[in-house]
Amino acid sequence: MEDSSIQEYKIQSFDMETQTLLKTALKDPGSVDLEKVSNVIVDQSLKNQVFSREAGRISFTIVQAETRQSGGNLFRRNLLNRLQQEFTAREETRRRSVQEWVCYVSFICNIFDYVKVNNMPMVALVHPVYDCLFRLAQPDALKNEEEVDCLVLQLHRIGEQLEALNAQRMSELFFLLRDAILLLDGLSSLGRLLLLEVLEVRASGWTLSDPAKKYYYSEVTD
Amino acid sequence: MSNQHRHARDDTAAHERRNKEVSGWSHCRKRGADGCVRSNGEADSTNNSDRRGHRSSLPRPESFTTPESEGPVSRIRDWGDEVEADEMRTSVRRDIQRYRRRILAGDFIQRERKTSSGSSDSQDSRDSPAAGDIETDEGVLMRRQKQINYGKNTLAYDRYVKEVPKHLRQPGVHPRTPNKFKKYSRRSWDQQIKLWKVKLHAWDPPAQEGSDLQPVEGIDLGEIMDLDFDFAEDPETEIQYPKSNNAASSLHEVSCGGTPSKVMKIDQLSMA
Numbered sequence: 485m486e487d488s489s490i491q492e493y494k495i496q497s498f499d500m501e502t503q504t505l506l507k508t509a510l511k512d513p514g515s516v517d518l519e520k521v522s523n524v525i526v527d528q529s530l531k532n533q534v535f536s537r538e539a540g541r542i543s544f545t546i547v548q549a550e551t552r553q554s555g556g557n558l559f560r561r562n563l564l565n566r567l568q569q570e571f572t573a574r575e576e577t578r579r580r581s582v583q584e585w586v587c588y589v590s591f592i593c594n595i596f597d598y599v600k601v602n603n604m605p606m607v608a609l610v611h612p613v614y615d616c617l618f619r620l621a622q623p624d625a626l627k628n629e630e631e632v633d634c635l636v637l638q639l640h641r642i643g644e645q646l647e648a649l650n651a652q653r654m655s656e657l658f659f660l661l662r663d664a665i666l667l668l669d670g671l672s673s674l675g676r677l678l679l680l681e682v683l684e685v686r687a688s689g690w691t692l693s694d695p696a697k698k699y700y701y702s703e704v705t706d
Numbered sequence: 707m708s709n710q711h712r713h714a715r716d717d718t719a720a721h722e723r724r725n726k727e728v729s730g731w732s733h734c735r736k737r738g739a740d741g742c743v744r745s746n747g748e749a750d751s752t753n754n755s756d757r758r759g760h761r762s763s764l765p766r767p768e769s770f771t772t773p774e775s776e777g778p779v780s781r782i783r784d785w786g787d788e789v790e791a792d793e794m795r796t797s798v799r800r801d802i803q804r805y806r807r808r809i810l811a812g813d814f815i816q817r818e819r820k821t822s823s824g825s826s827d828s829q830d831s832r833d834s835p836a837a838g839d840i841e842t843d844e845g846v847l848m849r850r851q852k853q854i855n856y857g858k859n860t861l862a863y864d865r866y867v868k869e870v871p872k873h874l875r876q877p878g879v880h881p882r883t884p885n886k887f888k889k890y891s892r893r894s895w896d897q898q899i900k901l902w903k904v905k906l907h908a909w910d911p912p913a914q915e916g917s918d919l920q921p922v923e924g925i926d927l928g929e930i931m932d933l934d935f936d937f938a939e940d941p942e943t944e945i946q947y948p949k950s951n952n953a954a955s956s957l958h959e960v961s962c963g964g965t966p967s968k969v970m971k972i973d974q975l976s977m978a
Contacts, residue, residue: 557786601789
């Protein structure tokens with residue numbers, strides 16, 4: 485259980501103290517400072533590319549553990565408040581470090597994907613997530629491959645759910661993407677390819693048909 | 707930071723209100739008589755910018771802008787609050803569905819057996835409301851659910867539930883969670899909750915005075931005197947008020963509906 489949970493939650497790169505804290509939180513949330521735990525998770529997500537894409541799972545497990553043990557919500561509440569603070573400061577973050585900004589987007593999207601409430605995604609996050617994706621779809625962001633990469637990754641992972649919750653904003657987002665494919669000078673050829681692929685994925689109901697898979701991935705070694 | 711935003715948002719709201727008053731369109735924010743989208747100058751575009759193709763000059767979080775479909779937001783909420791409110795709303799909706807199905811099934815079964823003797827089914831002993839006669843106002847249900855949660859979130863309730871399985875419950879002796887779907891006046895409901903929580907104190911953990919061996923102790927007459935007796939609880943049971951060192955504080959807590967008892971107890975235990 486110990487090793488598999490480290491693997492599963494992608495925390496193997498953290499220092500021992502942090503790993504222990506998180507493992508204890510999973511087993512016995514009442515015995516740790518959950519506010520501290522949520523801060524640790526947010527901070528690590530902003531620094532660690534790999535973890536930012538997977539933090540949702542460990543977060544949800546802790547949420548459920550806390551509910552089961554005490555009916556409480558401290559962890560989730562603090563996590564959301566931190567998310568909100570970082571959201572408010574996102575433009576500043578992006579100016580300071582595109583990496584950190586990209587980590588934040590991955591993180592909030594992953595939380596949206598995994599932390600469900602009554603089996604539904606947290607509706608309060610829909611607009612903020614869209615706001616982030618819209619930011620990534622701006623011309624200045626699309627010129628950076630890492631931002632394009634982040635954008636298409638999130639769309640692959642949560643595009644379908646997002647569209648179900650707010651189809652209009654998804655349409656508007658794709659207007660921007662289409663414009664970029666056709667008109668944006670600074671878009672790299674890889675960027676263009678990534679956007680075309682996600683365009684097609686959406687058009688076929690968020691899956692990739694076999695011919696499309698061949699077209700986009702035949703040259704790619706994974 | 708939030709003060710700034712509140713200020714900006716108030717300005718926007720005030721600006722919109724002024725526009726509305728001037729043009730006389732109190733019911734329609736977006737369109738003029740010709741059906742075209744009316745531009746309110748900054749107010750509208752500021753509200754829209756976050757939602758329509760992001761104009762990154764004003765990256766205000768969505769919770770600070772007035773959502774068009776839902777009407778004015780009375781106060782700025784943080785995501786923690788919003789998610790909890792959503793959670794309660796979806797739980798309550800799910801509960802309504804479940805309850806409706808239950809009473810419809812119950813009605814059917816009741817018709818099948820004409821005489822129901824000794825049945826402890828809640829739908830027999832108390833008049834089960836017709837499916838159309840239940841409380842459906844979400845605000846009311848959410849408030850009631852919150853009050854029920856405060857009571858259930860206690861050590862006393864945990865111990866009670868473990869000690870007395872549902873089928874062994876005796877009416878009058880064992881506290882029963884008030885049914886949030888029945889129509890009651892506000893006063894009646896609040897009193898039911900109060901009494902229910904007081905009764906639950908009989909199962910407080912023995913670390914406190916007033917253990918479950920002695921539920922009948924002194925009565926706080928001041929509390930009883932203004933009780934409303936128009937609900938379906940057996941009046942005799944009201945005598946069983948556990949009075950302990952904690953009675954004052956627990957009754958106080960009951961009437962303010964503030965800190966959930968569990969949190970209080972942990973504090974008390976840690977101070978012991």
